[in-house]
Amino acid sequence: ADYGLAGSLSMAQFLANPRQTTSPKDYGSYDSDRITAFFERKFGALEAAAELSHREKISRASYGGGAVSEVHSRTTQFSPRLRHLTEGTVLKNELVAGIDFSEWQIGNVDGSGDAAQTARAAYVRDEVQIAGNTRIALGLRHEVMDKRSTASAYDKAQGVNAWDLQVSHAVVPSLRLFGKAGQSYRLPTADENRGIVLAAGEILKPQTSHDLEFGATWGGADNNATLRWFRHRIKDELFYDPTVGAFGANVNLDPTKRQGVELEAAARLNADFSLKANFQHIAATFTGGPNAGKEMVLVPKNTASGRLNWQSGIQTVNLGVQWADAQRYGSDFSNTCNARMPSYTTVDARYAVRVSAWELALTGSNLGDRHYFSQAFGCASGIYPESGRAVKFTARYDF
Template identity: 45%
Template sequence: MNSSAFRPRLLAAAVSLCFAAPAIHAEEADVAQAGQALASISVTGARFDAEPSLAPVGAIIISADEIRRAGANDVNAAIRKVGGVYGRQSLDGSPDFGLDLRGFGTNSSQNLVIVLDGVRLSENELSNAVLSTIPIDTVERIEITRGGASVLYGGGATGGVINIVTRRPQANSRSASMFVEGGQFNAGEVRLSGAQAWDNFAADATLGTQRTDNYRDNNEFKQTHFSGGAQWFASQFDRVGFRYEGARQEMQFAGALKEAQFTAYPRQTLTPNDYGSLDSDRLTVFGQRRLYGHDIAADLSYRKKTVESTYFYDGVPSPATYDSKQWQFSPRVRKLGAIKGMVNELVAGVDLTKWERTTASGFSAADAEQKSKALYLRDELRFDPAHEGRISAGVRREIFDKDYADPLTFAAYDAKQALNAWELQASYMPVANVTVFGKLGQSFRVATSEEDSYTPLFNKPLAAQQSHDAELGLSYASATQKITARLFRHNLTNEIFFDPTANFGWGANTNLDPSRRQGFELDAEHRINAAWAVNAHYQHVQAKFRDGVNDGKEMVLVPKNTLSARVAWTGASQTADVGVQWTDKQRYGADFANDCAGQMPSYTTLDARYARTFGQWEWAVSGQNLADKNYFSQAFGCKAGIYPSNGRQLKLSARYSF
């Protein structure tokens, strides 16, 4: 079997693993004045609630109204459709596309961090974060911050951070809704949600189920999920609570095609019997309190996941089971005060994580464990209020301890890696409505257990990946419009990547020669009038080797240009939303030498939704890929290893709110 044929199965198996402070001295009057200015909580800053002046520099905020108007039924779709983040079709038929900030290709999911209410969802596994289990009805907003952010969020944050924030309870309030949707490919979904809050206590729950045959043969997907929690709150600063999330998934794997097969019939499968399942449970306990002028917060999270997969090779089944557990504990403290009239925010915290996994299969009996402990410190000063001047600096030190043993393959290693991250940021408004901002820093990521177990040198874990990050931006904002432009560069050393040319053509996970991501981003939104609004997101990225045998060659699976735009209309008891996404051509996944006779074609897709309300009912019709474009965003060999994307799909939905 050659590497191009082996690569799709290897990655499909890998995807299945996912189923595999010093004191601040200030005058009391200054502190009181600063406290009054910071009373309105609306965004999430340095892992704490913050008022708008301390929002992440250059962040994109997606509101709940935008998500609902666009008809996004899950968080992943909202990030792609409304936030303009490029996504690749999932390999397992789930809605969890591979999200890519700043062109990291196959390993894009390992080069961004996804956080849900302070708890990191990105894990020590070669897989996409499972976002489809987050009830979309509970999401208040999604914050997308591009660029290196390892100081606050640790390894894998070179591309950026996606922060999902759920709704806070409002005292003495009640809400509930029922959502039903059906569409082509035998698609159906039902969601029930409710929330009740009293003076100082609130509880909520969401239950949902969905199924679809998907566009391709042998690509059925089923999911049932539940989310529920409760919290006690005395104010917006003092609260304690818990949340449980559970999901059960079943899926069938359609597998990869060659170019000729895709052209002849993109819906076909060559793996009609492959299937898998996922059981996931997560329990989080959280608390926050204001004490003697300090905000103290902590999150304790436990996650258990069981993945089962069965692949058939020459008619013989090869079953595998992966059981993993993860504990996270993240205490932190913030001192928000004033220094001679200037607002100052000092944050210090600790992140402790333990992850472990056992494997039961005919080809592996591996036990893997990774423990990490990190300490970070970040300080931000807001000066010259008339010009909204801000400057911040932060550092992080994290130590990883890895253990791996597989008696079936005689593989074993015990390794420790200590890494540092730092950042400097500044922004200033030289003239009204125009802000200039910049960022310098160093970020990192360590190899996952899968990557460390399939390396060019037996039992030798990969070196940590490091990136030196730089960004310069300009933003114009008024009451009706906002435009943000950025230039960025990431110089990477020891980038962790699957190299199909290594291991005598069989491929291996390896540390690449020095590489680079650099480019330009543009985000724009404009409120034309009370009824009409438009927004657009554009990214140009050059992803190349900057040394070694492939010096100057382009990285694979990275489109040079991506563009998304949406037009929204709001009328009397009705809304309409239309979006277009264009993706430029890109190198096939095995084309490290850039000598494949062709590239993955560019493509354009169109989606739309129209909704109308009648009292407490909302009825909507929506469509994806309305032009029925045949295209693909995943291809791991030269004109092979192709995973076709979805064809046109129409859906009808109804929502009752009470």
């Protein structure tokens, strides 16, 4: 794939012409190859499965028509697992255990920026259903990642844990209450550790989050609604900070919290038409550091979406509308910028028809050709406009 690197715009430039570029000689391209193999076999109540995947990618970029940089990356992952299912008249138990192995290598062809990482993880998850009314699930995961880079002079190991406890109970057949608590994480990649401003030998810390959720689901398979309250307390959030260094850098943020409510609804209008809708309200704030109590950047307070689906025989059509509220610019950690990124609404649609083993589809995004942006890293500047109207045709063959 070949593409131009248009660069960022100021608000005045965006309003004058959001399709313009401030760097007409910058361009990039990439080639990617992926191969995946999957194995599965059952031995009575025991099921064994494994997946092996390998990807190679070459990324090239040129800035100002000068020398071209070329970065090669290679990723290999192997994930075997076992699943045991026990079904009784009252109890149903599903136990899943597995391990994940992965290796990632990345570097420029000139030898600069070479880095590698290997990861080993083990997990187990058990789910119990009681009389079809009560469900209890518990999952645990431990992962260790070894990271090394000659260019950035680091050789470190990072270990993290995750856990998840879920409980739900059907008060009546049409009303189910649920709750969830857990800890999740995200490990910085070798690519993210290339763009840092830490001392030699230091790397980014893992991001961890303590999660809590409560809610209720009402209705059946065709007509239903779910209301949930959620909270995520995040430590060492991995984030791009445009205010650090000359060109910005990847950092670990001070502690943050995301808390809000979400409403989802689905309705079967008739045999051919169905409707789905979603609304979310979220308050994202810093809970520590010099910006404690300030709003988090690049997080809209409210989002909503709706999707109308039609299916008749071999044909399907779906029409979607998405809306995002105003949000703070990516550098406004202190909440001192008087302007906010404006809200936007987009419309998309897809038509597909099945012909034997083929699926032919026509997809359109931003059909209203709206001028908007969701990424901007200055105060009314550093704007990266989103794509205009786009239409594509795809053909898929299932075998």
